[in-house]
Amino acid sequence: MERSCVGILLVLIAALASIHIVHAQDQEGFISLDCGLPTYELSPYIEISSGVSFSSDEKFIQSGNSGRTLEMPKGYSKQYKTLRYFPNGTRNCYNLSVDKGRKYLIRTSFLYGNYDGLDIKPIFDLYLGPNLWATIDLETLVNGTRRDILHIPTSNSLQICLVKSGTTTPLISTLELRPMGNGSYITESGSLELQHWYYLNNTGSRIRYANFVFMLCHVLFFCASV
Template identity: 65%
Template sequence: MESSLVLWLMLIATLAIIHSVQAQDQQGFISLDCGLPENEQSPYNDTTTGLNFSSDATFIQSGKTGKIQASSVGILMKPYTTVRYFPDGTRNCYSLNVQSWRRYLIRATFTYGNYDGLNVQPVFDLYLGPNLWATIDFETDVNGTRKEILHTPTSNSLNICLLKTGETTPLISTLELRPMENRCYITESGSLNLHHRSYLTKSGSNLR
């Protein structure tokens, strides 16, 4: 009887933790489902992460929208099923409102998924303001990639840009910003690019 009671108490505590994660305070979060039409279920709650995603339509004035072919990548979470791609222009930028001198975790994900039916793996550059952040190379990362950086803007606006470097077309799946405490990951200067992340948990699922 006592062991059953303990088990039930553990279950209730676990459900409470899950609920608190899904109902987390998302003040200051920016979670963009890139390529999602503004009038198509925006914003919505991603049931896997508990995050509220919205269309990127009001954050950028260029680009076109597409949907990936599920047969090429398998089942994906909803935010990764659409893309915004940029067939026109060399440099296309998202303009985001931020707090100056506030540290942010910035995450961008890229899934090609043969959205255009051409089966040509794109290669392009990703810029954070005027600085090169990363080169996105689908010839190496065939199933897509994710880039993360910890960055402190020096003004109240931040541009994240995709730069065409060859014949292929830049694209993006999601763009996320999370305000962080300035006392974490302290550096003397510059930003911190993600090198590696490990999940240490016995729950069987990743924690965000």
């Protein structure tokens, strides 16, 4: 995909429009998956720092194995303790039910955490449906990474796919979908991928649902993916 950044007016609109995302919805329509979490291990559960209800991903994918991180950076939340990894096949996909034509914030996160004890950090591709979304390089980003994108599905189903691009094994820690109002983050075509998130305050920490609604001073900078 080629990417071109959306102008400054979009950034200013984002600072206000994103406040609406969780306050009015109260988690209605949220999909929050703790990847690799067995269903018998208290699923769903409330993630303490955010108040978001996370569930096992077992009902959304038919492949992959569950793993547990052996090394996790300080301050990481519970959902990073498990992951799903894909030793078999080139392309493994999550199948999600969504509302056609509705705008979603899609968030994926990845932490290797030496779950296999081999200390071989993977590099692989992340696809949104048939389109390349990002290359996930955990060899460089040793403390993990996250990818956010705004997307409007063209049908009532959506696939998020992990694709093997070399010899290492793809993995995923969390997968989240958040419905949004269609009046925010307007683009003529394609999706919008998050490039920068700025907090114009002195909290010293990342703010998420449910306290996110009370924070007025923030800027999200998305770029168009076409």
